[in-house]
Amino acid sequence: MDLSHDGLCSIGELAEQAGVTVKTVRFYSDRGLLPEASRSAGGHRRYGPDALDRLRLIRSLRALDLPLPEVRRVLDEEDGAAATGGALEDAVAGQLRELGSRLRALRWREAALRLVQESPPGERADRLLLVGAVTVPPSTAPLARFWRAWLPPRMPARSTAAFLEATVPQPPEDPAPAQVLAFARLNALTLGACPGTGRPQPEAHRTAGARGAAVLYAGLAEAYELAGALLRRGRAPRPGEALDCFVAAYVSAYGTRDTLDFRRSLARQLAADPRIDRYWELVAEVITPPGAPTEPTPGSAHDWLLAALDAQTTATAA
Structure with a gap:
């Protein structure tokens, strides 16, 4: 990630490097998932060298449809703030269970629709x-x-x-x-x-x-x-x-x-x-x-x- 002389980058630079919008970066920052390193004299957000990797991790977790509380637990464990272990494994297992339930529901709906479609009038x-x-x-x-x-x-x-x-x-x-x-x-x-x-x-x-x-x-x-x-x-x-x-x-x-x-x-x-x-x-x-x-x-x-x-x-x- 391109950094300025102080080793920090602006919110726009971070968004460009990550391939997301400024609004997305601001959203994760406002929820405490992507801490800013400091603010400029004009009050603009500045991010450190680890921000890009953290933002990519957040995006990856969200791409798996993990809710924000689960993302926070995974990040806390990455930061060492939570020493329980297994946050990512538990989150993925929970998503798999939920996805399985949704797939079962969809298969049931498909079979029910076919039943109605194939029934004599x-x-x-x-x-x-x-x-x-x-x-x-x-x-x-x-x-x-x-x-x-x-x-x-x-x-x-x-x-x-x-x-x-x-x-x-x-x-x-x-x-x-x-x-x-x-x-x-x-x-x-x-x-x-x-x-x-x-x-x-x-x-x-x-x-x-x-x-x-x-x-x-x-x-x-x-x-x-x-x-x-x-x-x-x-x-x-x-x-x-x-x-x-x-x-x-x-x-x-x-x-x-x-x-x-x-x-x-x-x-x-x-x-x-x-x-x-x-x-x-x-x-x-x-x-x-x-x-x-x-x-x-x-x-x-x-x-x-x-x-x-x-x-x-x-x-x-x-």
């Missing part, structure tokens, strides 16, 4: 209302509230969190229009009462109580994972490790023994319990990209295990 208005009721980026809060109302009161927080992780699907990062429609329908389903049954908590779960339900859901999660692996391989429902794990979850929750009579009673009770099949159908559509094999859900795994239990108890009775 007679369905377009209804689908537009469904999609319009979903926040962007989409939130799973309505789904979580649905299940929290369904769960027994005073269930341990860790068990509740694990249950919600298994039952609440995350919206796809890059959804297809069909996945947007499925999530919008799922959102609408959880915002209203399920037809005919309200909150259809199975009797088999209600009788377990809060502590028993926590034990039950932990065991069911393991059983559903085992059944899901068999579903992916196209295996028909049958007795085995997955079914034994499924029954063991209920045995542990009830504090009873695994007997043939218990399995028969459990099969009858589960068959009679209310169901939310539509929820799990929509979950499968949300998590499965078009054209891909359908991913198992806790609902489809439960159906597989119940069919295996029914087949086993029926065969034993015969």
